[in-house]
Amino acid sequence: MFATPASVPSPSTLRRAVEPATRSSELAQANAHIRRVADMLALVADAFPVHRRLVHAGDAIHQAGQVFTHLCVLNSGFVKMVNLSADGRDQIVGLKFRGDWLGFDGIAGAVHDCDAIALDTGEVWAIPYDALLAACAARPRLMAAVHDAMSREIVGDRNSLMSVCTLPADARVADFLRTWAQSLALRGLRTDQIMLRMTRAEIGSYLGLTLETVSRALSRLAREQLIHFADKGRRDIRIPDVGALDGFVQQCLAPAVATLQ
Amino acid sequence: MFATPASVPSPSTLRRAVEPATRSSELAQANAHIRRVADMLALVADAFPVHRRLVHAGDAIHQAGQVFTHLCVLNSGFVKMVNLSADGRDQIVGLKFRGDWLGFDGIAGAVHDCDAIALDTGEVWAIPYDALLAACAARPRLMAAVHDAMSREIVGDRNSLMSVCTLPADARVADFLRTWAQSLALRGLRTDQIMLRMTRAEIGSYLGLTLETVSRALSRLAREQLIHFADKGRRDIRIPDVGALDGFVQQCLAPAVATLQ
């Protein structure tokens, strides 16, 4: 119905080369997440006649300054959140995947606080916020799902902050890839071959690094065999073992930790 | 709004230009915020017999790993959110003031994701989450207030990320002071004389800097007369003109911006 057949993972397509313990637990997590997203989408579709909108790379789903009227659920595709400060700095402050909600930033001020820009072709479901509030009052599970999504966003944002504040550049890039792969895994998508839909400059923006540093970090990861570039183009990345990226992050941290002991 | 004027503004002209307009608008904002918080607290108090809990500096309001059962509203005092990652890194990821909610991070995973530690004496109102859900269904305004609080948290977290990613150390510290002062102003507290309840190390943790860098930045701000240390102790800071901190941030950014033009 809503959960497209393609998105249901056959266990074999999920990553193979990982510790048995984490593999099964992450598989369970992925299944739980897929179920939750499917339930949530069903709840939403059931509650209102959602407005489905097809977006292409570069399209703005909403923009900073726009009056807030709708939330959106991302049904497919990838979206970046771009924040522009009053003094002209701008930065990518978030990335969204299937099942994520967009526009929570607009609730507080009645005006959107940042741009949501599609990174490729996808579909969003627009939901008028007042209708959502009304529907939530009648459907506790829908309300819980909305809170759930907001809570996830808060946790994710904090993890981004942590990555930026506590990891050196190489580890930050590795962590970025790890998180991206995990986001895909949670949604039942394959993680061994991922297509970054962002330029080095965009990745750098998100991680607080320059594009050169991102490029160097990726080259180093490739040299250490933690990633491989698919032929023709350096945006397709093969990650033979996602778990190994954890090890790399740990290793970057090790010198500092060692001195503490 | 976005396009910085070609003629780079001298800090003084810039500050002077914005001051009269923002002064009254910030006052209006503060009044609106105070009203909103008061309304929200009344809504909460009206909906359940909230459990009021007195906390002292160092007390944990909740801790990472604890099963999530309650949200809390901070009625008075200051609270830091501390996140500990799986690999041992830890960081302050947020600061909370009167009227802020605590514990949203626990909704998604049913377990708290970080510690909430009181920075001084204060009072929190604990609210069982299931009771809140039930009450929200019956009281649209309460639900809206909860969403409002979560939205604010999301926007605030993103602004933290932006500060860390796009500002040099000195500007980051200035921005931190500016934000702290603004948080106080929004709550109707005086901003000219503020008491930091954090050590240099804690500020550094929050900003992704070492304590030495924070100390140096504060010394520089003091040297430039943007802040003054109250006698006896360097935790009490007088900010003669909060708006001037904006100018300082701008000024730190200016060299980079100038080359872009």
Place this chain on the structure above:
DNA sequence: CGTTCGATTGAGGAAGATCAATTAATGTGG
């Protein structure tokens, strides 16, 4: 009065930014 913890300040070093040159991929018009 000494101990401890937090803050300051200086000197040196390292991570990452900046500047610059080259290469690879993509798109465009003839």
Place this chain on the structure above:
DNA sequence: CCACATTAATTGATCTTCCTCAATCGAACG
């Protein structure tokens, strides 16, 4: 289909910022 222009990515050399290490100082506390 191919030259050409354009944008993205890589890599190197240098420089700046901030971190690290270390010494000193001040305040608070027992």
